[in-house]
Amino acid sequence: xxxxxxxxxxxxxxxxxxxxxxxxxxxxxxxxKTFAVARAWRxxxxxxxxxxxxxxxxxxxxxxxxxxxNALLPLRGGDAVKVIAAKRQIPGSSYPAVASxxxxxxxxxFVAASAFFAWAVSIGALPSVGLLHHRAFDLExxxxxxxxxxxxxxxxxxxxxxxxxxxxxxxxRFSDHVIQGLRTLxxxxxxxxxxxxxxxxxxxxxxxxxxxxxxxxxxxxxLHNAA
Numbered sequence: 001x002x003x004x005x006x007x008x009x010x011x012x013x014x015x016x017x018x019x020x021x022x023x024x025x026x027x028x029x030x031x032x033k034t035f036a037v038a039r040a041w042r043x044x045x046x047x048x049x050x051x052x053x054x055x056x057x058x059x060x061x062x063x064x065x066x067x068x069x070n071a072l073l074p075l076r077g078g079d080a081v082k083v084i085a086a087k088r089q090i091p092g093s094s095y096p097a098v099a100s101x102x103x104x105x106x107x108x109x110f111v112a113a114s115a116f117f118a119w120a121v122s123i124g125a126l127p128s129v130g131l132l133h134h135r136a137f138d139l140e141x142x143x144x145x146x147x148x149x150x151x152x153x154x155x156x157x158x159x160x161x162x163x164x165x166x167x168x169x170x171x172x173r174f175s176d177h178v179i180q181g182l183r184t185l186x187x188x189x190x191x192x193x194x195x196x197x198x199x200x201x202x203x204x205x206x207x208x209x210x211x212x213x214x215x216x217x218x219x220x221x222x223l224h225n226a227a
Contacts, residue, residue, distance in 0.1 A: 019215065023212075033205035033206060034063060037198070037202050038063045041105060045090065049093060049180075062086040065078075066080075069081040096177035101181040103181070104182060108200075112199075210226040
């Protein structure tokens with residue numbers, strides 16, 4: 001417990017040295033990032049429902065609600081909130097179609113994240129197992145209760161698999177709606193022109209946000225460090 005309190009005290013002392021201008025700029029860029037993601041998602045939904053008037057600001061609102069919920073709930077619970085909120089904004093839409101539209105966004109995110117991961121591995125930037133002995137306050141409880149943490153992780157994994165198997169049965173029964181949500185992938189030109197550029201902008205803004213926060217905390221704000 002004393003490790004946690006010491007870390008928390010050090011963090012509180014460091015917070016007073018934050019450059020508020022760069023911190024505010026970072027939060028502003030993060031807000032702009034949400035516009036880019038919402039624009040990409042709207043393009044996917046527009047392809048799924050070409051006859052409907054898919055309002056951009058309403059989809060942005062649904063995305064914000066889900067993103068905020070993800071900050072509070074584990075296991076990406078906010079994604080379910082995104083689906084519910086977006087479905088209510090599109091007349092005649094279905095939950096399977098709106099849910100599968102999020103899968104389209106995962107394609108680019110998976111490729112980008114994999115590229116960053118491969119790059120980090122290639123330069124030895126990932127922390128080694130030995131570094132776990134240098135405790136951070138956010139890992140303190142996990143390191144002190146390893147068996148219990150593993151048990152909780154296994155229970156969460158088992159619950160997720162059960163939920164997935166249950167959901168999969170519904171997805172199969174509504175396969176037509178699922179395919180509808182993926183419709184933009186059938187028109188690959190639409191996907192490349194109206195989805196990919198906005199997601200690429202999203203990732204650029206992510207890096208920019210991190211660089212600004214590095215500056216705010218007085219750390220070297222290089223592209224290498226941000227990546």
